[in-house]
Amino acid sequence: MEQAAWQLVNELWPNAHIYASISPIINHLTIKSHSSTDCCNMYVHMSKRAADIIVLQNGMPVLMNSYVCQNTDDVLYYTLNVWKQMGLDQQSDEIYLLGNHSEKEALVTKLGVFIETVVDVNPKVEFNRSEVVEGKDEVPYDMLTLLHSNL
Numbered sequence: 001m002e003q004a005a006w007q008l009v010n011e012l013w014p015n016a017h018i019y020a021s022i023s024p025i026i027n028h029l030t031i032k033s034h035s036s037t038d039c040c041n042m043y044v045h046m047s048k049r050a051a052d053i054i055v056l057q058n059g060m061p062v063l064m065n066s067y068v069c070q071n072t073d074d075v076l077y078y079t080l081n082v083w084k085q086m087g088l089d090q091q092s093d094e095i096y097l098l099g100n101h102s103e104k105e106a107l108v109t110k111l112g113v114f115i116e117t118v119v120d121v122n123p124k125v126e127f128n129r130s131e132v133v134e135g136k137d138e139v140p141y142d143m144l145t146l147l148h149s150n151l
Helices: 003-012 023-033 072-085 104-112 141-147
Strands: 040-046 050-057 060-068 094-098 117-120
Touching: 023 040, 023 050, 023 060, 023 141, 040 072, 050 072, 060 072, 072 104, 094 104, 104 117
Parallel strands: 040 094, 094 117
Antiparallel strands: 040 050, 050 060
């Protein structure tokens, strides 16, 4: 955040809390994944122009990075590249797709060619049918994690 913008927000709302947009997602995923097995989990949070890739091993973050993506092929490229660089196993490790991206279903199909377990996370199930996700408009995944976090 630019310093001038931060100063303006701080002057107008002195009690405001400013977070990186990925912070609530990381908090949510680390709490959620503490119950997972010894496998690594990769989470790909997709938005209109970027993909945030998070890799957790035994509930602890081992990689967090954001990539500018123009299309689904960019997301596929970065995801598979990180998968390979991290030495993840196509048969035992898992990948979860997060967010309300319009091309998410196509990405599930493309990733499924290379990785055995690809999960399209449904926010209504993920957040236990919370009232926030029941409205007409889709609430972004990062906002849902913020609303359900202790940050």
